Amino acid sequence: MVVEFYAEWTIPYISVTAASTATVGIMENMGQGEGLNVFSGTDSVSRYFDPDNLPLLPLVEIPSKLNPLRNEKVRIYAKMLTAHPALNVKALPALNMLRNEPSAASKSVVEASSGSTVLSLAMAARALYGNDNVCAYVTNKKPSDQLRLLRLFGLKIALYGGLAQQEPHDPKGIMSRLRRLAKADENICYLGQYDNDQNWKSHERWTGRQIWKQIPKVNVFCTTVGTGGCITGTGLYLKSQNPSVKNVGVCNVFGDPTPGPRHFPGFESSNFPWRETIDDFEEVSSVASYGMSMQLCREGIVAGPSSGEGLCGLIQYLEKMRISGRLSELADPETGDISCVFICCDLPYQYLDGYFDRLPESQFPPILNQVLLGCDQDKYSESWILSTRQAARMLSCSNQRKQRLRECKRRSNQTRMADVRQRTFRTRFLDLRQREDFETEHIPQSMSSPLKSLTPAIRDLFGNPETLHMIWTGLQSKFIQGEKELSPKKLPIVILCYDGDTSQMATSILRAKGYTAFSVCGGFCALKRFTPTRKLGDGDE
Numbered sequence: 001m002v003v004e005f006y007a008e009w010t011i012p013y014i015s016v017t018a019a020s021t022a023t024v025g026i027m028e029n030m031g032q033g034e035g036l037n038v039f040s041g042t043d044s045v046s047r048y049f050d051p052d053n054l055p056l057l058p059l060v061e062i063p064s065k066l067n068p069l070r071n072e073k074v075r076i077y078a079k080m081l082t083a084h085p086a087l088n089v090k091a092l093p094a095l096n097m098l099r100n101e102p103s104a105a106s107k108s109v110v111e112a113s114s115g116s117t118v119l120s121l122a123m124a125a126r127a128l129y130g131n132d133n134v135c136a137y138v139t140n141k142k143p144s145d146q147l148r149l150l151r152l153f154g155l156k157i158a159l160y161g162g163l164a165q166q167e168p169h170d171p172k173g174i175m176s177r178l179r180r181l182a183k184a185d186e187n188i189c190y191l192g193q194y195d196n197d198q199n200w201k202s203h204e205r206w207t208g209r210q211i212w213k214q215i216p217k218v219n220v221f222c223t224t225v226g227t228g229g230c231i232t233g234t235g236l237y238l239k240s241q242n243p244s245v246k247n248v249g250v251c252n253v254f255g256d257p258t259p260g261p262r263h264f265p266g267f268e269s270s271n272f273p274w275r276e277t278i279d280d281f282e283e284v285s286s287v288a289s290y291g292m293s294m295q296l297c298r299e300g301i302v303a304g305p306s307s308g309e310g311l312c313g314l315i316q317y318l319e320k321m322r323i324s325g326r327l328s329e330l331a332d333p334e335t336g337d338i339s340c341v342f343i344c345c346d347l348p349y350q351y352l353d354g355y356f357d358r359l360p361e362s363q364f365p366p367i368l369n370q371v372l373l374g375c376d377q378d379k380y381s382e383s384w385i386l387s388t389r390q391a392a393r394m395l396s397c398s399n400q401r402k403q404r405l406r407e408c409k410r411r412s413n414q415t416r417m418a419d420v421r422q423r424t425f426r427t428r429f430l431d432l433r434q435r436e437d438f439e440t441e442h443i444p445q446s447m448s449s450p451l452k453s454l455t456p457a458i459r460d461l462f463g464n465p466e467t468l469h470m471i472w473t474g475l476q477s478k479f480i481q482g483e484k485e486l487s488p489k490k491l492p493i494v495i496l497c498y499d500g501d502t503s504q505m506a507t508s509i510l511r512a513k514g515y516t517a518f519s520v521c522g523g524f525c526a527l528k529r530f531t532p533t534r535k536l537g538d539g540d541e
Helices: 001-007 011-018 022-029 045-050 091-097 116-129 144-152 176-186 197-214 229-239 286-298 306-323 349-358 371-373 388-410 414-423 435-440 465-481 503-512 523-527
Strands: 057-059 076-082 108-112 134-139 156-160 188-190 220-224 246-252 279-285 338-344 428-431 491-494 517-519
Touching: 001 286, 045 091, 045 116, 057 197, 076 306, 091 116, 091 197, 091 349, 108 116, 108 176, 116 134, 116 144, 116 371, 116 428, 144 156, 144 349, 156 229, 176 188, 197 229, 220 306, 229 246, 246 306, 279 306, 286 306, 286 349, 306 349, 349 523, 371 435, 371 465, 414 523, 465 503, 491 503, 491 523
Parallel strands: 076 338, 108 134, 108 188, 134 156, 220 246, 220 338, 246 279, 428 491, 491 517
Antiparallel strands: 057 076
């Protein structure tokens, strides 16, 4: 049925693109390019956020390797609500709640959420009303990178203490405080995702209808339970089409939270009509949720830990039915297939630390050349690498200054000497090559400061991790011990080595310490072609 539907559904797209000569006429007949997935005009983003203007969000059967019951004719599909423009399941409730609260256009919108809901509210409020006054009330336990994400999307943040995930109807909880705040201040709009019927009705309107249109013979629907909006609305619609559909809600294990879903005691008080639709509940640990999410991502179904929790809960439910000998009760009487759908709620990227905190290191591929994580961490910049011509000009300026100072000294013109010192650019050249190489040939006025570990035999420094670490360690030691020969920091200092690589690293280290350091492209070997060199004793002072 799915293949037949998609073949039929894509016919308009094929017919439009196949006849390029008719494209202009079709666009005119469709107004804003409806059907071509093109949105333009002053309300383009508003229409782009409206699911009624979009192709159906994808429904993707998971690979057999993630479906342990595939041989039992169980088919499991991921409903990719992450494919909505807001990239998460909460986009639909956010849109529906805002549409049904016109006063939100001119008020400060507040919500107790630190993730998908408030992000979706912020985007939808701008798209619908041009309102950028949205404030997220967030636990003070939220990681700093997730707080930065909210600010990136233009959200104001108000922190609260105590429990991170509070019971929605606790009179001392954050949701109750926001209800009181909205009643006391007419400029505040609190949509209240946990109480607002437009939450679950959005899924009845869009999610349930889409799934039924894509798989009319769906047998089991499963999703995690946060506010309960998705399981309630989607479940009600599916049961209205086929009362035998089983709806399974998945909750966190008490005291072991996965971001997004709640444990059952925290959900049970919900006023949504969930008791009319949820047939069974499952609990899933955070470790299992993150692990399944990681497997989904690796197979190309990119989804966060709550999505992994939903799939784990669905498989648990099916396994219980199999063990009890009741799996066949779920099957379609005509095909014998058991078609199951779970929701992919959001993406994994904002939860990265959670994967590595909960899952064993053995589940992640190794990092090669780990020695580099402990060295060479300072910034590099191409603007700090001088061409040979630039370096030669700097050397020439430095030599001219020295000649002027000698002339002033011969004439005993102290005033003129002070003036020259103030106005003339002075550059120092520090040569890291071995002493014997310096004595054989060097840039005039350069200073020898050999790095013990540096030899002409080193090639491709940045391609040899062990050598790189050795050189970096030597430079760190040198610059800690040799601070006096480097000062003052404001005056330019050009670092020379054999081929330019070591001097690039030295420049990076010195820049991090506040020095105005430069390297030369190609190092001493390249620079000597553009400037005279000397042996030790040939006029050096």
